[in-house]
Amino acid sequence: MELTELAREIGFEAFGILRIETLKPLPEVRDMCAAGRCRLYGKRWSCPPACGSIEKCAQRIASYQSGLLVQTVGKLEDVFDAEGIHRTELTHKHRFETLARQARFRFPSCLPLTxxxxxxxxxxxxxxxxxxxPRKMMSSMEAYGLLVSEVCEKNGIPYYYGEGSIAFTSCILTS
Ligand code: SF4
Structure with missing residues (x-):
């Protein structure tokens, strides 16, 4: 089964082809990690600086030929609905773990970025x-310097679904 078909079965609300040439790791995104936005910088093997320099990440990305972008979109009661955001995030992580597990089984050298x-x-x-x-650990798109909103825009997938919604995005790169 193709990864896109699997993404549909798993239940991602949106998914689409990711063109490798649209992936441009940016030092500015790394700077956001270093500023402690998610508080994992320098604390996990998955995160900078342990996941490698921005140049190494760019080289690794460039070694792949194709990719799949997937999204979980959740509904929120209002902008303060932290529980709704958390619930959507957990759903996304669970879905993406399933997809990444299958992808790694079929394409052992693939790169899932969560x-x-x-x-x-x-x-x-x-x-x-x-x-x-090490075979289950995943870095984030941001750890690889990717500005998720830009990646979505360049690949024709919405990043923002309007008021009362939240979207989490991940991708898998394959050779
Ligand atoms: S799987 Fe690896 S990177 Fe993730 S928390 Fe455990 S030891 Fe750290």
Whole structure:
């Protein structure tokens, strides 16, 4: 089964072809990580600086030929609906883990880039010991310097679905 078909079965509200040439890692996105937006910078193997320099990430991205962009879109009661945001995020992470597991099974060298840093272990082994689950761990699109709104726009997928909604976006790159 193709990954797009799998994405449909898993239930992503939106998905589409991701053109590798549209992926431009930006130091400014890394700067947002360093500013501590999600508080995982320097604390997880999945995140900068452990996930590699922006140049290394760009090189890795450029080694792939195609990609799939997937989104989970949730409804919110209002802009303060933190519970709705959290619920949508969990749904997305669960869906994407399923997709990434299948993708890694079929395409062992693929690169899944998720939304948010790795939270698989309550306490990460970084920097003292190797990652406990290197075959399951995933970096985020932001960790690779990708501005998600720009990636969506360049690939014809909405980033914003209007008032009362929230979208989480991830991608899988394949050779
Ligand atoms: S799988 Fe565990 S050890 Fe590896 S990056 Fe994630 S939290 Fe850290």
């Amino acid at each position: 939304a948010g840093g790795c939270t698989r272990c309550a306490v990460c082994t970084y920097p003292d010991k190797p990652c406990r689950f």
